[in-house]
Amino acid sequence: MAAAARFLLRGAGSKASIANVNIGDQSLFGITLLRTSPNCSSQTKTQRRNAAHFTYYPDPVPTEYGPTTKMNLFQSVTSALDNTLASDPTAVIFGEDVAFGGVFRCTVGLRDKYGKDRVFNTPLCEQGIVGFGIGAAVAGATAIAEIQFADYIYPAFDQIVNEAAKYRYRSGNLFDCGNLTIRAPWGCVGHGSLYHSQSPEAFFAHCPGIKVVIPRGPVQCKGLLLSCIADQNPCIFFEPKILYRAAVEQVPTEAYTIPLSQAEVIQEGSDVTLVAWGTQIHVLREVANMAQEKLGVSCELIDLQTILPWDTETVCKSVAKTGRLLISHEAPITGGFAAEISSTVQEECFLNLEAPIARVCGYDTPFPHIFEPFYIPDKWKCFEAVKKLISY
Amino acid sequence: MYSSMSMCMNKTCNLEILGLCFTVSINMRCICPSVIFGEDVAFGGVFRCTVGLRDKYGKDRVFNTPLCEQGIVGFGIGAAVAGATAIAEIQFADYIYPAFDQIVNEAAKYRYRSGNLFDCGNLTIRAPWGCVGHGSLYHSQSPEAFFAHCPGIKVVIPRGPVQCKGLLLSCIADQNPCIFFEPKILYRAAVEQVPTEAYTIPLSQAEVIQEGSDVTLVAWGTQIHVLREVANMAQEKLGVSCELIDLQTILPWDTETVCKSVAKTGRLLISHEAPITGGFAAEISSTVQEECFLNLEAPIARVCGYDTPFPHIFEPFYIPDKWKCFEAVKKLISY
Numbered sequence: 001m002a003a004a005a006r007f008l009l010r011g012a013g014s015k016a017s018i019a020n021v022n023i024g025d026q027s028l029f030g031i032t033l034l035r036t037s038p039n040c041s042s043q044t045k046t047q048r049r050n051a052a053h054f055t056y057y058p059d060p061v062p063t064e065y066g067p068t069t070k071m072n073l074f075q076s077v078t079s080a081l082d083n084t085l086a087s088d089p090t091a092v093i094f095g096e097d098v099a100f101g102g103v104f105r106c107t108v109g110l111r112d113k114y115g116k117d118r119v120f121n122t123p124l125c126e127q128g129i130v131g132f133g134i135g136a137a138v139a140g141a142t143a144i145a146e147i148q149f150a151d152y153i154y155p156a157f158d159q160i161v162n163e164a165a166k167y168r169y170r171s172g173n174l175f176d177c178g179n180l181t182i183r184a185p186w187g188c189v190g191h192g193s194l195y196h197s198q199s200p201e202a203f204f205a206h207c208p209g210i211k212v213v214i215p216r217g218p219v220q221c222k223g224l225l226l227s228c229i230a231d232q233n234p235c236i237f238f239e240p241k242i243l244y245r246a247a248v249e250q251v252p253t254e255a256y257t258i259p260l261s262q263a264e265v266i267q268e269g270s271d272v273t274l275v276a277w278g279t280q281i282h283v284l285r286e287v288a289n290m291a292q293e294k295l296g297v298s299c300e301l302i303d304l305q306t307i308l309p310w311d312t313e314t315v316c317k318s319v320a321k322t323g324r325l326l327i328s329h330e331a332p333i334t335g336g337f338a339a340e341i342s343s344t345v346q347e348e349c350f351l352n353l354e355a356p357i358a359r360v361c362g363y364d365t366p367f368p369h370i371f372e373p374f375y376i377p378d379k380w381k382c383f384e385a386v387k388k389l390i391s392y
Numbered sequence: 393m394y395s396s397m398s399m400c401m402n403k404t405c406n407l408e409i410l411g412l413c414f415t416v417s418i419n420m421r422c423i424c425p426s427v428i429f430g431e432d433v434a435f436g437g438v439f440r441c442t443v444g445l446r447d448k449y450g451k452d453r454v455f456n457t458p459l460c461e462q463g464i465v466g467f468g469i470g471a472a473v474a475g476a477t478a479i480a481e482i483q484f485a486d487y488i489y490p491a492f493d494q495i496v497n498e499a500a501k502y503r504y505r506s507g508n509l510f511d512c513g514n515l516t517i518r519a520p521w522g523c524v525g526h527g528s529l530y531h532s533q534s535p536e537a538f539f540a541h542c543p544g545i546k547v548v549i550p551r552g553p554v555q556c557k558g559l560l561l562s563c564i565a566d567q568n569p570c571i572f573f574e575p576k577i578l579y580r581a582a583v584e585q586v587p588t589e590a591y592t593i594p595l596s597q598a599e600v601i602q603e604g605s606d607v608t609l610v611a612w613g614t615q616i617h618v619l620r621e622v623a624n625m626a627q628e629k630l631g632v633s634c635e636l637i638d639l640q641t642i643l644p645w646d647t648e649t650v651c652k653s654v655a656k657t658g659r660l661l662i663s664h665e666a667p668i669t670g671g672f673a674a675e676i677s678s679t680v681q682e683e684c685f686l687n688l689e690a691p692i693a694r695v696c697g698y699d700t701p702f703p704h705i706f707e708p709f710y711i712p713d714k715w716k717c718f719e720a721v722k723k724l725i726s727y
Binding site for chain 2: 127152203350359
């Protein structure tokens with residue numbers, strides 16, 4: 001009887017309705033198990049977000065890298081990894097659950113194609129994943145480590161910051177782990193909450209010796225990932241998880257690289273410079289359109305792409321032209337990477353600035369369980385900031 | 393070059409070490425379930441911060457941990473949640489990174505994720521911090537900027553014994569997990585008259601150590617003493633009056649005091665040993681340029697460590713010494 005009562009209590013809250021469970025103040029046993037308000041029904045659909053906070057703007061089809069195929073972001077990752085495993089016999093991919101294809105399907109098919117000694121699972125131990133990766137890289141393998149979510153990268157923080165980043169320096173260039181690349185899904189996704197939404201790039205930006213790269217879409221993703229793999233420094237490659245399926249583009253099937261530490265001016269403008277990376281580029285693209293339509297303001301949009309080392313020249317040249325700068329990222333504002341960009345730009349472009357450099361970022365809280373649309377720096381907040389910049 | 397007087401001076405406390413001992417002694421008398429743990433704390437600690445405490449209070453209150461920073465902090469979080477005043481020691485700040493996940497993903501988010509049902513506010517983490525002349529890559533780091541990007545914790549750095557004891561007691565009392573970095577180069581070098589009784593110095597309150605009208609200098613920890621000398625040099629050689637501010641609490645930092653000062657002087661120099669890119673000077677600089685945009689007479693200067701690991705050799709050339717800071721002051725004045 002008690003078990004049945006427990007079952008009913010569990011059932012009352014779930015979506016699946018059980019035939020003879022009464023909602024509200026009646027119960028099978030004559031006692032009130034669950035008093036619910038009239039609006040609260042176990043039939044209520046789970047709240048589902050039907051719209052993302054951004055519109056995805058695909059890149060134009062690249063013509064300089066050969067034939068292209070329609071791919072989404074995770075497929076572009078698979079393609080890059082496939083190219084790498086094919087051309088580099090020392091390349092290995094490892095991480096939690098990569099063998100079956102990965103929780104985001106980034107490694108689907110690779111184990112079957114290249115064998116279990118090249119694509120393999122690791123224990124649930126990020127410190128070990130990166131530590132092993134460093135060792136493999138030092139030994140000469142092209143080591144591509146996957147961290148299942150960027151939120152889980154912190155157990156590997158010591159390995160990355162104290163070991164990988166300093167490996168070459170501390171041995172006077174006798175040894176290095178430049179063959180190491182770490183990939184991790186990154187950024188908000190609508191339902192990720194504290195531990196599946198984080199954007200930790202700012203933590204790593206303060207660590208000399210590594211590179212940090214974040215693409216905005218499939219074409220950039222594949223090119224930048226291949227650059228990271230080729231780069232002779234340990235690289236961290238963050239992949240915006242909300243774009244894994246949402247971002248679809250025509251992506252070259254052959255291997256190609258997009259240079260690191262080169263920001264891209266996606267859209268030229270004359271009044272305000274907008275800087276972002278990853279998903280936020282698409283938010284700012286919409287903001288730039290809104291600014292053009294509603295305010296007649298011409299925005300120059302820059303995708304930083306490489307966070308460390310970042311392309312100071314492109315950004316400063318742009319601000320010298322426009323005089324106004326807005327930087328936006330999902331990560332909390334205090335100590336976020338916008339602070340670094342802001343302070344460098346105000347040093348370089350002090351006399352050009354017409355208004356204070358604006359940072360539109362996440363609040364100084366953990367990434368929230370709920371009300372995510374209110375936490376993230378959405379297009380409305382960015383648009384308000386643009387208005388303030390213009391009218392300063 | 394370095395001294396200050398304090399209220400009740402019955403005893404000359406030789407530096408931060410005794411400051412800490414007294415701190416902890418008093419703490420243990422008044423606040424019952426407090427425990428101190430870390431690597432080698434039982435015999436007194438590699439910097440002698442916990443000498444005598446185990447004999448005085450017993451081995452169930454002052455005890456060693458395994459060589460496992462993740463475990464030290466993880467255990468500390470658990471002890472704090474259970475109600476103990478947990479004071480964890482990380483042997484060097486350079487070793488704090490294995491505990492990074494525990495601090496950033498667990499301790500900092502504990503209260504938030506439980507909707508204030510639970511918290512680990514009783515946790516304080518102490519670690520020796522900063523350059524020491526011979527520390528090299530792994531005994532010289534200043535990791536405050538990594539933690540500044542993490543909402544939910546407090547980060548505090550004293551400049552001397554009097555501040556150290558007061559700030560540490562505030563951290564211990566504070567109902568949030570706190571990280572307290574102790575400048576190791578000052579452990580013996582810094583000697584002051586320190587009150588023997590318990591006292592607190594408020595967190596998140598920067599201190600204007602020296603008032604001035606031409607340039608604002610901001611730093612924390614050891615660098616305060618470097619900038620004090622720079623301020624003197626500026627006065628003598630350039631006739632420039634510098635306002636020196638000790639930030640003390642890095643997170644959450646006292647924006648008001650700093651911005652008020654820059655509104656007055658129009659020039660700001662921030663200095664820290666940690667690498668410049670992504671260092672805490674960036675946060676201070678970007679906030680101040682937002683708040684004091686129209687007051688600024690010159691670009692905000694950051695004089696920091698270079699973007700390399702802390703070097704094996706040539707340390708005097710790496711650190712932001714008084715000459716580099718003085719040059720920066722000259723540039724600020726003549727902009």
